Amino acid sequence: MPKDPFRTRDHVADFDDIVADIVARSAATRASLPMLADIAYGPHEAERLDLFFPDGPRRDLPVHIFIHGGYWRMFAKSDYSYIAETVTSAGAIAVVIDYALMPAVRMAAIVDQVRRARQWVLDNIASHGGDAGRLSVSGHSAGAHLATFLFDEGSAHPPSAALLLGGLYDLKPLQQSFLEPLIGLTDTEVGAYSPMGKSHSSRTKVTLLVGERETEPFHLQARLFADRLTEQRLTASIGIVEGRNHMDSVRDLGVRHTKAGTWLYDMIRAA
Secondary structure: OOOOOOOHHHOOOOHHHHHHHHHHHHHHHHHHOOEEEEEEOOOOOOOEEEEEOOOOOOOOEEEEEEEOOOOOOOOOHHHHOOHHHHHHHOOOEEEEEOOOOOOOOOHHHHHHHHHHHHHHHHHHHHHHOEEEEEEEEEEEOHHHHHHHHHOEOOOOOOOOEEEEEOOOOOOHHHHHOOOHHHHOOOHHHHHHOOHHHOOEOOOOEEEEEEEOOOOHHHHHHHHHHHHHHHHOOOOEEEEEEOOOOOOHHHHHHOOOOOHHHHHHHHHHHHO
16 A cells, blocks of 8 residues: 555654654753743633744844644644754744644634734734844744745735745645544635635745655645745745755754755845
8 A cells, every 4th residue: 555645654764763853952942042931822721932032132133933833733832942043043033833733623723823823923022122024934844834824915914034844735635645534624624724725925935845855745735836926926936955854854944054944044034
């Protein structure tokens, strides 16, 4: 039987080792970087975010939001604190957000949470030394999908730039994947929350990254979504992270001098 191209564990032999490594790196980051943890952006227990700060004075700093992946059903912000290493090295405040997980909530609730986390940043980051006018965003996998809802056409304050790593932008194929019994995406959700069918703000410059060793659906969806964004007059480009799969590519985001880390660093510096 052929392997499911969407089931990451089938295609990343050291999946558990990478997860253990990023969790350990994240704990080290929380112990070493200046931070404020578990700030509420809403009433739900999952509606929390962490702020990480660069050294030095905190005034009018660029701000970067990171949204974790896990097929909308696993992982948490604490697993991805290590991303702040690259963000703060670029002189920005890192905002690492949490959201509730499927199937306990539906996709509509998660998209709403991500948007409200962004609104918290817009309303409050100045009091922490950040400049909401210099906002960028990144996300991995499901987080890349969710990041698109911060620069869709209805967004009043889209980020200046977005980095989307290993994302999925058409949810329809997932209804025939291993995820079906786990999260049960409905036809209504596929129609309402597939970025491929949405309009997006031309104010956001978008970089789509895909690990060279990702399965074909991730490469195909990145190409099709880049074309879609270009048709909508956005500046959109695709980069291939050589030698990397779905998991070691996101681990690289927290390492400044890797290819993925350099893409993130340069985007933030340009904001």
